[in-house]
Amino acid sequence: MIKLRLKRFGKKRAASYRIVAMNSRDRRDGRPLEELGYYNPMTDETNLRVEPLVKRLKEGAQPTDTVRRILEKANIFEQVRA
Incomplete structure (x- = not known):
């Protein structure tokens, strides 16, 4: 199953996250299918x-x-339903 999830990067105590599409069985910081x-x-x-x-x-x-x-705040789901 494909999951949209956060991939951590950045410095210690100053983390940022990439929103990525990954296989649900892959590790958190593994190679994503696509960065979104x-x-x-x-x-x-x-x-x-x-x-x-x-x-x-x-x-x-x-x-x-x-x-x-995060996607709800950006109103992405409204575009999916349209």
């Missing part, structure tokens, strides 16, 4: 590649709870 954006919790900055995200969601990729919350 990033999220910085320190500054609450988010950059999303909307078209690939919508494509993955329409194909049935399941977001984790945290990624779902």
